[in-house]
Amino acid sequence: MVSINYWDSKVNSVSTLLITSLPLHSNNTGSVVVVESEKNVPFIISRVFMVRALKNEKRGNHAHKLCQQFLMCTSGKVEIVCDDGQMTRTFILDRPNQGLLIPAGIWAHQSYLSEDSVLTVFCDRRYEADDYIADYNVFRSFLGLE
């Protein structure tokens, strides 16, 4: 089944991306940050993965045809570069209640800027190998830019 999102993914622009703040309940002993399906993220959470990498390591370098992802840096500091085939934008996540929604059709890579950084990614879909576009030229073709 081809969803509406598939077609949207060909026209998504980095210009509309923004870091959002999630509810943060804190007192002098600690804090709680909450992510709820269809409330703080615009989808039902199907999968969550946590990425750890050495400082200065770069990961990512792919786009998704269908999968939407909400990225949080739950420890440390991570830089995220998003590319819609025509323009790039760079975001820094380094606070526990910040998140960045990356819709399908955006190429992204991440740099892990501190030791013990953890990038926590909330997804609307299960893992599907076919959903990845890992070649930048194929990504541009997918967007109809070649």
Next chain:
Amino acid sequence: MVSINYWDSKVNSVSTLLITSLPLHSNNTGSVVVVESEKNVPFIISRVFMVRALKNEKRGNHAHKLCQQFLMCTSGKVEIVCDDGQMTRTFILDRPNQGLLIPAGIWAHQSYLSEDSVLTVFCDRRYEADDYIADYNVFRSFLGLE
């Protein structure tokens, strides 16, 4: 609506609790840990919250009537004490791919054993104030033990 889980929650025992290992994909530059709805956790993920606390801080001290929770320590080290009204068991979470499923009807508290510990909790339900039992005597009554 009263779900089956509600009734199960009155007979859940800490004897059946166990730490499970999640898929960990690692190489020499980093790792990825994956949590999928109805695959690594026995429910659809409705809500995820991340708790941060000072070292040696204790939190929790309540049970849920309905909510199931899957606890992961995604940074640092956390001790979790679970109590079914008749017996307690203590678990340590200190590895990125460990998780502990706590069904409804189990009283639990957590001790944060290292600086920068993050407890990440996956839930099958949204936040509902009525779902909390924060008084231990009420908890025992709920279980039919008084």
